[in-house]
Amino acid sequence: MSNCAIVGVNWGDxxxxxxxxxxxxxxxxxxxxxxxxxxxxxxxxxxxxxxxxLLPSGIFRKGVVNILGNGVALDxxxxxxxxxxxxxxGIEVTPDNLKIxxxxxxxxxxxxxxxxxxxxxxxxxxxxxxxQGIAPFYSDKYQKKTVLCGDLYYKDKLMSxxxxxxxxxxxxxxKVYSAKPYxxxxxEKWVDDFGEKIKPFVCDTGIFLRDSIAAGKxxxxxxxxxxxxxxxFGIVPxxxxxxxxxxxxxIGSGFPSAKIEEVVGVVKAYSSCVGEGPxxxxxxxxxxxxxxxxxxxxxxxxxxxxxxxxxxIVATRYGAQMQGATSIALTKIxxxxxxxxxxxxxxxxxxxxxxxxxxxxxxxxEAKPVIEYMDGWKTDISGVRKxxxxxxxxxxxxxxxxxxxxxxxxxVSVGAERDAIIIREEK
Numbered sequence: 001m002s003n004c005a006i007v008g009v010n011w012g013d014x015x016x017x018x019x020x021x022x023x024x025x026x027x028x029x030x031x032x033x034x035x036x037x038x039x040x041x042x043x044x045x046x047x048x049x050x051x052x053x054l055l056p057s058g059i060f061r062k063g064v065v066n067i068l069g070n071g072v073a074l075d076x077x078x079x080x081x082x083x084x085x086x087x088x089x090g091i092e093v094t095p096d097n098l099k100i101x102x103x104x105x106x107x108x109x110x111x112x113x114x115x116x117x118x119x120x121x122x123x124x125x126x127x128x129x130x131x132q133g134i135a136p137f138y139s140d141k142y143q144k145k146t147v148l149c150g151d152l153y154y155k156d157k158l159m160s161x162x163x164x165x166x167x168x169x170x171x172x173x174x175k176v177y178s179a180k181p182y183x184x185x186x187x188e189k190w191v192d193d194f195g196e197k198i199k200p201f202v203c204d205t206g207i208f209l210r211d212s213i214a215a216g217k218x219x220x221x222x223x224x225x226x227x228x229x230x231x232x233f234g235i236v237p238x239x240x241x242x243x244x245x246x247x248x249x250x251i252g253s254g255f256p257s258a259k260i261e262e263v264v265g266v267v268k269a270y271s272s273c274v275g276e277g278p279x280x281x282x283x284x285x286x287x288x289x290x291x292x293x294x295x296x297x298x299x300x301x302x303x304x305x306x307x308x309x310x311x312x313i314v315a316t317r318y319g320a321q322m323q324g325a326t327s328i329a330l331t332k333i334x335x336x337x338x339x340x341x342x343x344x345x346x347x348x349x350x351x352x353x354x355x356x357x358x359x360x361x362x363x364x365x366e367a368k369p370v371i372e373y374m375d376g377w378k379t380d381i382s383g384v385r386k387x388x389x390x391x392x393x394x395x396x397x398x399x400x401x402x403x404x405x406x407x408x409x410x411x412v413s414v415g416a417e418r419d420a421i422i423i424r425e426e427k
Contacts (some may be wrong), residue, residue: 002261005246006329008151008226009319011273012244013297014266015331015413017043020057020222022411022418023264028217029065029209030058033252034242035224036107036134037082038072044416049125054079056222059098065212067205071242071252073137074149075111076194100198101151101205101254109190110169110182111136117177121424135196138241145169152199155191161226162187209255221249221260227319234362238277246323265325265407267316269333269397271345272297272306278365281309281345295335302364310343310371317405318358327426329411330398334420342397345369346404368397374400387424 006023008014024030037053044050045060052059054075056066083093106162111133140146145165151158163184170181206344213219223244228234230244243252250258270291273279283291288308291297295304320328332392336342347370347406350363359367377391384390390398390412402409412422 001312003221003259004205004262004264005212005221005223005249005260006224006264006266007246007323007325008229008244009267009316009323009325009328010226010271010312011228011267011279012225013272013274014226014268015042015329015416016223016266017052017057017414018222018331018413018416018418019264019266019329019411020047021060022421024058024061024064024220026218027058027064029067029212029219030061031067031209031221031249032055032056032204032221033069033221033249034244035240036137037075037078037132042416045418047091049416050086050089053082055082055086055093055098058220058222059086059093062092064097065208066098067253068098068100068104068162069210070101070105070206070254071248072101072104073107073134073242074100074104074198075107075133077190078132080194080197086361095200095203097289098148098201099203099205099208100201102148102202103206103254104149105137105146106149106151106195107137108146108187110173111140111193112175113179114177117173120215122232132283140165148189149202151200152191152195152202158191158195159184159188162191167277180307197264205254209253209258213255213258219253221246221253221256223249226266227322228315230322231345233322234361235277235364238275244246262327262409263323263325264327264411265320265323265403266329266331267311267320267405268331269311269336270295271309271312271315273308274304278367279307279309279359280315280348280364280367281312281369282307283343290338291335294338295332310370311343311401312345312369313349313401313404314345314356314358316401320405320407325407327410328402328405328407330401330409330411331413333394333398333412334380334382334414336397337377337379337381340378341373342376344372344374344400346372382420383423384414385419387412387422 019308114136116131173179225244229240248265348367375393377393
């Protein structure tokens with residue numbers, strides 16, 4: 001495989017982590033290029049089961065270098081906790097296999113405070129934040145009110161910069177939200193406690209990527225969340241505050257001129273959604289709870305129940321197009337094995353007319369699902385490893401999705417474990 005991005009096609013939680021963990025065998029470098037610790041990638045391998053939030057999912061592969069790019073919301077506190085947790089489980093994390101871009105901006109403690117305060121102010125109009133400080137962080141980044149990881153090497157200048165930002169930030173905390181201000185003593189202690197711990201990992205990842213790609217090394221770009229949570233192309237305003245689309249990968253990695261030849265779009269065999277916002281295909285009641293339990297649909301970061309529904313062909317086709325997907329990985333198809341008939345959201349009904357185009361965010365809540373049904377297979381397929389061994393009804397389901405979204409489904413995941421995968425060859 002050439003340089004490749006693995007991205008979510010829908011609302012996130014599609015199973016990207018398990019695909020990165022699988023495919024890193026063929027790559028030298030794995031890069032997280034956007035987002036922060038507000039979502040998780042669940043990975044199951046020989047070391048156990050892990051929910052990663054900031055660390056790239058290639059961290060389990062020996063010989064693979066993992067990079068947190070400049071597009072990431074770099075939270076030293078949560079990152080250090082994650083590093084320590086993996087080390088306790090016997091996973092090696094050193095500056096040799098983890099590198100942090102010196103141009104990544106640092107998520108500071110007040111970003112989490114402001115996230116929670118603003119969600120509380122919004123009350124029943126909240127955006128569904130995980131309260132990890134992501135929106136306030138990116139807002140500050142684009143206002144040029146952050147510090148960079150590389151600043152950790154210049155502490156006097158760092159603290160001077162933080163003093164200027166704190167003066168401005170405390171106005172918001174105290175005057176808008178009536179919250180407590182931050183003192184320089186608090187900030188210096190936090191820098192000493194957490195900034196110093198991650199400093200050995202910080203370097204110029206742009207130079208590292210430039211030299212590595214020139215030497216023929218292969219790079220895998222890992223996204224957080226999915227198309228419909230993209231700040232520009234998602235279900236605004238119920239999105240994340242960064243760009244999960246593959247087109248942003250070179251920019252957020254630290255080497256903007258990198259070329260991505262392949263984009264693996266990850267699609268769940270049904271739909272799930274954490275948080276607020278329109279979710280056209282949503283199921284309710286006992287039917288939803290049965291699917292939720294079958295797929296263990298609870299947020300990797302928050303533990304909160306995910307909203308669930310049938311696969312949404314309209315949203316999936318749109319998501320795959322926005323990502324420029326060259327192939328699809330269909331995950332968790334084994335979860336549907338209990339169903340006699342499998343529902344599919346084949347179209348939308350909008351203003352009394354059937355449509356296959358994903359609506360503009362403002363009118364998306366008015367769309368209604370047009371549900372069709374396919375035959376179920378009613379047998380355990382988690383042990384299947386060859387396409388021809390899948391029940392015909394399961395094959396028909398995969399081929400239907402492939403035809404409707406117009407992208408070849410190369411990977412069919414029948415379980416969370418690394419080897420629980422069917423790899424198809426395009427004819």
